Amino acid sequence: MEWFAHLAVVFEPLNLLILLLGVTGGLVLGAIPGVSPTLSVALLVPFTFHMAPTTGLILIGAVYASSIAGGAVSAILINVPGAPANIATTFDGHEMARQGRASEAMQYAFTSTLVGGVAGMLILIFLAPLFVDYVLRFGPAEMFWVAIVGITIMASLGTGSLLKGLFGGALGIWISTIGISPATGQSRFVFTHYLDGGIHIVVALIAFFAIPQVFRLLESRATVASQAVVSQASRLTTVVRNALGHRLAMGLGTLVGAIVGIIPGAGGQVASIIGYDQVRKLSRDNATFGHGDPRGVVASESANSAMVGPSLIPLLGLGVPGSPTCAVLLGGLLIHGIFPGPKLFETSGGVIWPFLGALLLAQVLIFFVGLQLSRLGHLVTRVSPAHLAAGILVLSVIGTYSIQNNLGDVYVMAGLGVLMYLGIKGGFQPAPVVLGVILGPIAEENFQMGRTLAGPSGSVLDYFTSGDIVQVLMALAVISLAYGMLAPIWRARRRPATSVGAGL
Secondary structure (H helix, E strand, C coil): HHHHHHHHHHHCCCHHHHHHHHHHHHHHHHCCCCHHHHHHHHHHHHHHHCHHHHHHHHHHHHHHHHHHHHHHHHHHHCCCCCCHHHHHHHHHHHHHCCCHHHHHHHHHHHHHHHHHHHHHHHHHHHHHHHHHHHHCCCCCCHCCCCCCCHHHHHHCCCCCCCCHHHHHHHHHHHHCCCCEECCCCCCECCCHHHCCCCCCHHHHHHHHHHHHHHHHHCCCCCCCCCCCCCCHHHHHHHHHHHHHHCCHHHHHHHHHHHHHHHHCCCHHHHHHHHHHHHHHHHHCCCCCCCCCCHHHHHHHHHHHHHHHHHHHHHHHHCCCCHHHHHHHHHHHHHHHHCCCCCCCCHHHHHHHHHHHHHHHHHHHHHHHHHHHHHCCCHHCCCCCHHHHHHHHHHHHHHHHHHCCCCCHHHHHHHHHHHHHHHHHHCCCHHHHHHHHHHHHHHHHHHHHHHHHHCCCCCHHHHHHHHHHHHHHHHHHHHHHHHHHHHHHHHHHHHHHHHHHHHCC
């Protein structure tokens, strides 16, 4: 095949060195709260101006893939996802770290990243032409219902209380409406000039996860995890084998990530949360999810890594960037005279095939470099809470300011963080709120576009309820909402029987 003929370019010394540096740098950048994959790629695009097109694209692609994986490091160690795609990793990953299993959790994460990432890249390389027509079928109606399916997950993300989970999600949707309306151009809920531009998703992410964690650490008098960590050299093979043994979590997470990745505009955050939610719902013994279950880490990280390859299908095949990061990647392609579209592989195959081969090899490098980082993970769990809190706070301020070079974002982040900390004291959780902030704009913007497109036909309802994909998504939304409402009842009914059995 043509791809194999161009693969040798990847193994040229300079390209291999750039690939390794890109993977290592991407993992480090991804682990810094606030430095999203979009920002990581944007920072490096200017450095590729004077590089050969193949070398420049290898650097950008390596950073893109590895920065998503790197976000799992901070998600596990300090309960602050490095990027929105790693939100679901905090649910079980940080609990494992609190139990003295930080390095083990990261080994699960990077093993899942390898499997999901390789699967996603193979889908991109071999099956991309088959999915181009499928991508074209996703219009505003389909994207609106994708967001609704994600919103229904809120009912089960609020641990302990269905109503608190739904209320937190609704609060997140409201937060997402602050700023300028995309439909009318009017200001909404702008109480101060700091909110003129709305609340950036990464600002909200840092506020809801990092600041409450700072307060919790300052309240603690002990280290994050007091248990000694077993020698990683003897545990690695066992962890890898166990990760591969979680077939449902690995397989379903990878499948969900690949499907969501193909959908323009969905992104890794939607992939990881839906993947985590579906694995938890389909697992028989799901009571341990959220309490340090490795399957949660496997599901989340395999999903967000499997998303990387398919997310490039709309970009390369149609010239349509499906996410902000892909928009930056599009800029990098155009800078080097590469114009995406149906004939891309005919006109620029000598550059694109090595680029895809480097992305595939990057998944393997992420695994091995990530494992070296995991060997040091237990050191973070032994840092005193005061020093760890100070470090998180510094990174949060720097990460928030670097998004838009706006000091107002830091003030907003601090205010939202304090409110979230008080909410946690009252039994609320940050995950439903962040999910609302992420999905609110997707639902609103696509509803507004759909309503405009449905205007000539005269029936908005028909537009949003017709079509095979729409009806499947509607059914999934109903099933997901029903499960979120009924699951607590089922668990409550099983507890008395379990207690009686234990007493006997």
